Amino acid sequence: MDSSHQSPNPPSREMSGKGPEITRKITACVACRKQKIKCNMHDGPPCSRCKKRGLSCTVNKSLQMILESDADWKTKTESRIRALEGALGKVADHLTLPELLDYDMEDAADSPEPSGSHARPSLTLSPHEEKHTPHNFDLVMDDNTGPGAIPGSVVSPVIVHSVEQNRADQDIVTRGIITADQAQSFLDIYQNRLDHFVYRIMGDRVTLAQVRKASPLLLAAVCTVGALHLASPYFEKCYQEFVTISATHTFSRRNTVEDVRALCIGAFWLSGISWTCIGAAVRIATELQLHRSIFKALSGERNHYLRTRLYYVVYVCDHHFSIAYGRPPMTRQDDAIRASSAFLQTEHAVEDDARLLSQVKFWSVGTEVYETFGVDVERPLTLDMIEPIRRYAIKLDEIRAYWTERLSQNRYVGNYPRKGVGLHYHFAKLYLYSIAFRGIGRPGFKSPDVALDIDELANSALLSATAILRVVTQDPEIQNFLNGLPTYFDIMIAFAVVFVLKISNKYAAAVRVDTSDIHSLVAELVRVLKAVTSNMHSRHLLVSVARGAETLLERVRPPEARGPFPANAHVVMTQPTFDDSLYDISSQWNGTSFDNFFMGEFDFLDVCWYAS
Template sequence: MAQANEIDSELSWRVLPSRLRFAEASEIERITPASCIMEDEPLPSPPAVIALRESFGDRKPPDITRKITACVACRKQKPEEPDYMSPPVVDMSNAEHQASPEKQSREEREPTQTWEVIMDPRGGPASIPASCLSENIRAALPNSFPTSRKPDLISTGIITLREALALFDTYHLRLDHFLYRILGDHISLNSVRVASPLLTAALCTIGALHSPSLGHLFDTCFAEYKDLVTSQVFSKNANADDIRGLCIGAFWLHELSWVLIGNAVRVASDINLHSGIYKALKGDREGYVQARLYYLVYVCDHHFSVAYGRPPMSREGFIIESASKLLDTEHATEDDARLISQVKEWSVLGKVFDTFGVDVDTAIAPETIPQLRRYSIALDTWFADWHESFSENRRVGNYPQKGVGFHFHFAKLYLCSHAFRGVPAGENAAQCFSPELEEIANAGVLSAMSILRVIVSDAEFRSFMNGLPLYFDTMLAFAVVFLLKVATKYATVIRIDTSKILSLVTQTVAALRGITQSMHRQHLLVVIAEGLERLLVRCQLPVQMTQEAAYHASPAMEPPPPFEMGWMENMASFDFQTNFPDMDDWWLHYNSSIGPGRAMGHVV
């Protein structure tokens, strides 16, 4: 034991001075590179150690070595003086701390994409070509947990849970029923929050836009919604509920509609919603839900493409041709029938767009008039098929039935307005109107007047206007401008009563003033109502002057020619999606240089 203590003492004595020498060098300037390194070489054994080992018959000296240890200053100098003769030594225990925070953060945000070749053993050679390549999203996103709740505008404190519940009720109990229940199976706020923060923000934003008491939350919710949409554009985890959130925004938010539906179409294609119809027709409920959501995307896309002179992004095909068959499945509801009716209508209008294009300055070719008539007959058939199909809804009253009529008149107006393409104003217009075109033009006037009469005479429908999607607001504005242009520039051609039309427009403007008094100032219909009122004033003044001149004129004199309103030449469209000017002067800023949206106003 004494010998062992002596050995420990001896070893401690030989090791201690070097440790102390390194520890006591508190100032880096006094340490030379060699003074802080202890070479890795065997140490000679003292006599006591040798004697002890000999007593056990082992004369091998102990392998006592010291590791190379360098101070901070020396370690900084060693990249400057690399040792090319020996491999670098990496301290793996400190590797995590040596990586820069910026690099770690970037690697976490931008994981390496991993792809793999796959072969589905259940499928045969006739498969989608790209189906043999698959992106391994789970491997690419190791830190994602789809089952966990993601932060939303409630958990981050943007709005309170109580406010969110009230906004959810505003949307869920009324607005969602105008659009055939986009929420689908989601009947609670909690369900929506688990499904998608984007969907949560969407319904809160639209709820605030239509809430009398919580309208002040609109800007806050809208800002959060835009941030989530921006982050979703490049996300690999978008799902069906994100599509719902995009569609809800597109239907009601005029500033973002075209961008939102474009993204919704892309995501719908990414997750193959269009293939759900095959499973749906076999009775599979998941396929039914997928097909139903695809039809919503299709309708929303056509709302903001055809009427704005843009090619629809969602395509025709088996899923559109088989839309009616979905109603024969066990899962179908009346809301599905309303949705399918819209798919059928927009399928016709999409064909109109493909046939006639967007060149509003060129008259339609005489040989295309029979095709235009066929489209008109198709719309008449559509109205006959669906007008009596729907009953009163406990959430939105008689809108399902009345909405069919309103959509029908919108569609007819859009189709029949083609008759005015390339037709000059004034006396020369009569030379361009064949009897067939005149008949089509008159049908367009009747549809436009029918739209305005509904607003003026139907109190229940007026109550729907603070809730219906943007398409209704846009087409209502177009109907008014269409009639004002016809009444002031083509009255002698198609034999209409100018004063009667102006009276109807006046009543419509008054009705819109009453509708919008209690609406959120950010609502598009508020802007439209104010603009149409100013427009009417400018139309009425020249008409009054013309009527007074006719009253004082000699009976032998010819009636004065229709007055010219050059300022109306600049009102070719109402493209609220991509060109939304100053609210106070919006009706004077639209001109023929706007672009594709100009097709919205076919009357030149």
């Protein structure tokens, strides 16, 4: 028949969605088929003949059986995928996350599949999600910049087809995590007390409505830190929300200065995620070019004054959680830092700026110490290292003298501005002088040409450490500040405790130290900390510092001076939202457990492990 008169081919079963139909099915076992005899099989192998003769009875799978098995598998798989999609949808709703994937199955079904390709559903992003595809931006060549401009400034990315994320959906009050009244109480404790310990990150006083409008991340940070210091049962929920919202900002191109404030707040008080928060804050601050606002700030522009001020906060916070831990700081000695003294002369500068700049000065010296001596704790001091240490010590003395006289009482935090300078001074000195213990127990340590200098530095380190502890034990005002100071101070106290106990336990002969006096000092510190932390939230880092100090003291005391070992000296935190290891600094004296407390990178502690 002529092909022109042939009827069109009927649609195949594959195109119609039905599988091929095989009418002949295999029902006989292999043994009976081989003998070409009837196979009597009722409920499956073995058949009656094989069972009677004791033969192996198997049935080969036919094409029909394979197709039926495949169809059954496909049905079950589709059912499981639908169940999985439903579960993910519930999780996304609970966390207020945009839908991760939205498959347009109708378009995929209507569109013919290209020859030789496998069917793949089209992927569309949620309308509330930013599109991070390789082709959603372009570059504009800017010829308005001068020939002396920074190379990267002549091109600027222009985002196309990008949908702004609906941040209102992340508001923890709107989502019902906490009520507006609870959020107000958390904001009150933060603005009336906590914010003044860190030089007013929030700046001018704001209302709850302004915070909610500014940034859901800022609202979550303030509520989390406020809940922690009010010992609120809502702390865990707020903490989880802060972590979740922070994660959504990781790849966002819509971050603002308010988000930088939020991350700094989290870094100062939430010890378990401090390093992560400040890392993100530095990155976003750099993207927003906060470090370049200093030039217009010096010209009197208030907006750039506020941006520069926030950059100084980022700088201080970054150094809190870098230098003391042996990590290179991410913020450097740039134009903004070098112009910090001139910044105080601008028309918008206030008293809190002076407190903030005193920290910039302290940590600028800390940066020089870090860059000069590095992190090689196995290298003993040589003669050419002694004079730099003395020069840095003089710089710290000058900073303390100037700012102690310069700062005055604060209506919110009393005499903390001046007393805080003293605490920071002693810790900076302890960090500097502990370099004397580098290489202890190694060949070349305390060589004849530096032996007397090392003795002097070592005793100065011990003096600084005991000064920190005596301030805490003897000053009621400082004790009142402890439930509010950033976690940096908690770690400062913990390090001073470990330092003096290690000296009195192992190096009393090498360093002039009254062991009994040290033990009495630490015992008094434990008493004070237990009293201060009795009403604190169990997640407050100082609670663990008090517990750990008590346990360490019991271990180094002679048997006749020991009291009953505390039953709760080692408390295992079971909540999944925290790193348990951060909350116990006392699990092993002759081990590496101190590293878990972010303390292993302190110079003195590192060298002590070698000598243990």
